[in-house]
Amino acid sequence: MTTKIVFIGAGSVVFTQGLLADIFAFPELRGVHIALHDIDAERLDTAEGAARAIAVRTGASPRITAHAERREALDGADFVINIVQVGMGEATRTDFEIPARHGVRQTIGDTLGIGGIFRALRTFPLLKALGEDIAAVCPDAWLLNYTNPMAMNVQYLAQATGLKRVVGLCHSVYWTMHDLAELVGVPFDEVGYQAAGVNHQAWVLRFERDGTDLYPLLDARIAEDPELRRRVRVDMYRRLGHYPTETSEHSSEYVPWYLGHASEVERLRLPIGAYLGIVDENVAEYEKTRAALASGAELPVEGTLEYAPQIIHSITTGTPRAVYGNVPNHGLIDNLPATGTVEVPCLVDAMGVQPTRIGSLPAQCAALNRQYLSMNDLVVRAALEDDPRSVRQAAMADPATGAVLPVERIWALCDDMVRAHGELLQPSLRAVLGS
Known part of the structure; x- marks a missing residue:
């Protein structure tokens, strides 16, 4: 079949x-x-x-x-x-332009x-x-x-x-490890690694070659190169002890320490509104595809x-392989909420996608992941319970938003976003609540 x-x-x-x-x-x-x-x-x-x-x-x-x-x-x-x-x-531009008017980078x-x-x-x-x-x-x-x-x-x-x-599915773990291998001068196919946490904020728990820890090599590279120290995730790694698995642009948005401070934006070279450039690039690539098809090029x-093609191949052929997947935390990471979505290694074969139990994350890493998942839970709760107040409470719980706005302005920002997105939202969440 x-x-x-x-x-x-x-x-x-x-x-x-x-x-x-x-x-x-x-x-x-x-x-x-x-x-x-x-x-x-x-x-x-x-x-x-x-x-x-x-x-x-x-x-x-x-x-x-x-x-x-x-x-x-x-x-x-x-x-x-x-x-x-x-x-x-168009909606993505709204997501940037309205918060920017409220002072949110x-x-x-x-x-x-x-x-x-x-x-x-x-x-x-x-x-x-x-x-x-x-x-x-x-x-x-x-x-x-x-x-x-x-x-x-x-x-x-x-x-x-x-x-x-x-x-x-997300490619952040794979490309993080690919880049780290290049940074320390070790062929990627000789690197062993394990990461776990949440999407875009997982942590490299093991980084090895033939059983030897490669983190000391990374420490040496960072110590000798001041430009490396001007990356958000290098800064986070130096303070937390485990390297985060997403770019500095992403990582800066999930904590309260960087985007709210102009000096940190400059020190760490953070490109405000970077995704809008990606949107433009995607439109240009789409137009190039249309033109190529029209001309026969x-x-x-x-x-x-x-990972998706690899998963499909493994399930259909029975070929075993490991990928990283985002799945409900049913006992996979002990010190994260059971209802949250976690990113962990997964075995894939003819039986499907089988997540790996990790145990507990380092306490400092789990603390940040719990804040992330608590905010997620409020957003999901807003939709499931038709509760527009939970939308505002999620924004209050978001570390980067709460770092720059008082609560009245957070609620006003959410009202402006509701007005702008209008019919794209489920009807129960279209209410404007005021501050």
Whole structure:
């Protein structure tokens, strides 16, 4: 029986192209059924054209179908890859511009903070409907989520939909370790590592070569290079003792110490509004793809080394491999909340995705992760309980927002965000509460 892989939000063409290149790189997956879904007809058509071009370039012979209707696309799916960005670039600009008027600096704005809160609240209605469709037409499918805010979305899916085969995927651990290996001058394939925590704020617990700790080599590199010490995550590592697994731009948003201080923004070279540049780049890449398809030019076929294709290959062929996944914390990390989403190593084989129990994190790392997960819990609670006050309370609990605004202005900021995002939010959360 042919394996069916469904892309939800396939109009995110650049990411779709990379994932397809990875999928078709596996000989066993070259004959799969790729079902593409997007609500934007032009983007769906572009995604279909790109998929067919990549199949030709890679010598694959998949069945490719495009669907405006989501449930039709999902019917009989084995794997569902969610890459939807609700509201697209316009909503992302709102997430930056309105907080900036209130004095809140953001760099990426997709995980915590005001940007993360409202990105989640825009996404939850889609996730609930998607979960209902999966339960109806492909209940045994694995939902592989790439949409941020990762930890909030996975927690919401677990609590609002009851789906069990859900794993959130992110490349931050892999690329962090790749970069650390390069930094200390050790070939990546000779490095052993273990990381755990929460998405975009996990911690490198072990960093070794042949059983020898590589952290001392990293310490030496940092000591000899003052420019390395001008990175947020190097600064965090020096003070916390474990290296965080996301970029400095991301890491700066999850703590109260950096973005609220102009001197730290300058010292650590933090690019305020950096994600807006990424949005523009993605639009430009999309237009390049459209132009290439229209002219008959070849599309570049570049793999991404993302986890979703590896998971699909392992489950369908029984090939064992380890990946990092974001899953509900059912006894995986002892000193983090049981309802939160944690990022841990996972074994993948024909039995599916099997998370690894870590035990307890170092106390100082768990303290930051608990603050992160407490804020997440309030956002998810707001949606599940139709409680607009919980939205404001989540913003109050967010460390970066609370570091720069008093509570009255936090509530006023949330009111402005509600007004701006309007109908993208579930009706119960559209209320303007005042300060």
